[in-house]
Amino acid sequence: MTPGTNTRATANRDVLAADTGMGPVTLLVGDLDLLTTYYVDGLALTVLSAEGNETVLGRGGRPIIVLRHDPTLPRGSRRDAGLFHTAILFEDAGALSAAVASLARLAPRSFVGSSDHLVSEAFYFTDPEGNGIELYLDRPRDTWRWTDGQVAMDTIALDPNAYLGQHLTVDRLENAAQDPAVVGHVHLQVGDTTTARDFYVTTLGFEATFEMPSALFVSAGGYHHHMAMNTWNSAGAGPRVPALGLGVVDVVVPDDDEIGALGDRLRSRGLQFRHDGRTLEVEDPWRNRVRVSVG
Template identity: 55%
Template sequence: MPESIAPASSIDAATRMGPVRLLVEDLDTMLTYYRDVLALEPIREDGATHVLGRGGVETMSLTPSAGLPAFDRRGAGLFHTAVLFDSEPGLAAAVARVAQAAPRSYTGSADHLVSKAFYFDDPEGNGVELYWDRARTDWQRDAAGRPLMGTEYIDANGYLEQHLTEGEFSSPVARASVGHVHLQVGDIPTAKRFYVDVMGFDEIFDMGTALFVSAGGYHHHVGLNTWNSRGAGPRAASLGLGRMDLVLPTPDAVAALRSRLAFAGVAIEDDGREITFSDPWGTRIRARVEDAS
């Protein structure tokens, strides 16, 4: 990959994350988890793929892929999909439903200063973060204006006692969408060259073993770490992450990203409405316009 890229703007500030596609072994079990436990609503079916979300916003798609090997947790791929709730009662209800239906899937929680998060593994071992953001005006910032993140203790039971409501638990209405995706990669310098220098995300925090990047001043849209995967090469076909989506506001924003990728020599599939490409470890990324299906 070239060390320098064409002088162009960063990725559009209105870029957000779209749905994550998972390749799954047992579709029925995974549908039960995401539909019945996390209360994501069925939106549509594309052949065998089931697309789920909230309020018409696509969050997760599940594609049956029996016969693929399990994801190697030491390799490149998905660390977790982070589902962002627009209210604390909505987050508390989702956490309570998972705790009731699959208590052993809980792996931890943290107050990250910008957000409050709870972590789980789905039935096939894919990481899931459920979280809520504090208002941007309440974020602490460094001298450059970038949001500061940390890891502080959350009393999960106390959180539920404070925020859980019967109405949200039994009939969820809180909006939920993919807030960020956290990936396992082989090394951070290569990840930075691709996601910052080529794609145009802004670097928010580089802690050496993990990198957090975003568009438009968000705390992070993509996290990248080597905690389990240091030295990993391109990933082989496996269950787990099939693709992550970026949703951009205009065709011009997609075209600008296409130009950056092409200048860097990244292979691109382009059907005129969306582009699909891979990061250095073979993770598939689709970029499309907001209203493209």
Template identity: 55%
Template structure:
């Protein structure tokens, strides 16, 4: 999500506020669960291509407190508490994508506690305040937005508890854009303990938001063929999808990119990893994609498939069943 998203009045239905409690992480669309990606799905690492690894790595380490999880020559994987979040790969001779091209809108890093989110925001603002681009209360989450030195979008956020999410009778979730003052948020949540654990506090990739050419084509691929469920949409402007009743694991918008075609080979987004629980859903996803005429192949990384805009998704299985964070915002 971003500050251009929907207003709360457009989506909210207070009469159906208890719908979320009845989901029990099952299908929200009414489709048989064997046609869906598994409820235990989580987003994995997002890989970025850059022509200046040291500059980009320095930002994620110094501003956001990420640490090295693995390294291979100049290429590095950064994360928190051993969990890979961002991969940075050297790519020479490529140009940055234009603002209106398909690709990454932002990668969203999810924190378990409001204090840890506040510490990351505090660190990022202190490191370079010019890279802070906004903040919003989205009803399901509280979020702060930045841009890295290569102009890749970053969201830092914390979820509200699931029992506070509101679902309409149309089975769409209420998400809005309400002004969230970053300085007041830090005053309310920042602690010395959270600042001290900046590099060790757990975090994960909560969702990935893409720029695409049109929403209808995105829905055909991500919902009908891949197996996500639509959680809400903004007409022809944006689509939000998830597995297991989460507010969104992925989103696609056309705010800057209406009608754009497949991505060029540029700097910026490399791959988006999607992690399924071991033994759940990978084969079924492969069969759905094949039945829909989508080209997918097994590699040593997992099941690879490109969306209609040439964004590479890599579906893998977790070492153990994936478990989503609790979503609490209390310190």
């Protein structure tokens, strides 16, 4: 498999189009003001809209996080299926450093680690309601190593202070909100990876890019991963019950034909879904909601 290509995508209706990407992640939150402050003052996101119980946050007019207020919901267990982290992708090391420094300055105890993954450099946080966040930068695609369709990834120590010392400037920190950012991938907790593969690869149409017994990474178009599923905390977890945390994962496809092909795959497998012509919504085996729409 050549990085950045997906030759099957244009010819095979069982595979998502190569230019599929991720949309915003919706979080169900108990304290809307607290979470808004964390993401706006800490991560330098901008309020794009705020109506009723929903606040949309993003960069450059592009939604990244949707906070949906529902104080009636209980806090879930870390061992439940649901969100592992939302991964926000930056364009260069200066932008990534500014976001990391800004969030660490507001809430230093929310920082939980950093790693070099060979394909990317990443910093990890946990928001005040326990939702995981990854802030990351991709290494150039021509440096990714592929063997038999699997991309080489690892977890190597990355010194956060050295990284910020090398890349952070006062100007980038003061103007962090001006740097573009998008949801690069979404990582879920699931009960088992075999069932996850059947849903996200065989049915939804992603392609597996890295597999181990406890985790599965999938993508469209030869990206290292648009989604991942692991059992590190949640092995054996059953379907979710209503709780704070993950609300919706948005996947964005290029045209209506992709929605139609996905609907055909779901229908042929007897799965229930909602389809209004341009948006399709389905639940995975753990009741994580996935919404696929045309970008």
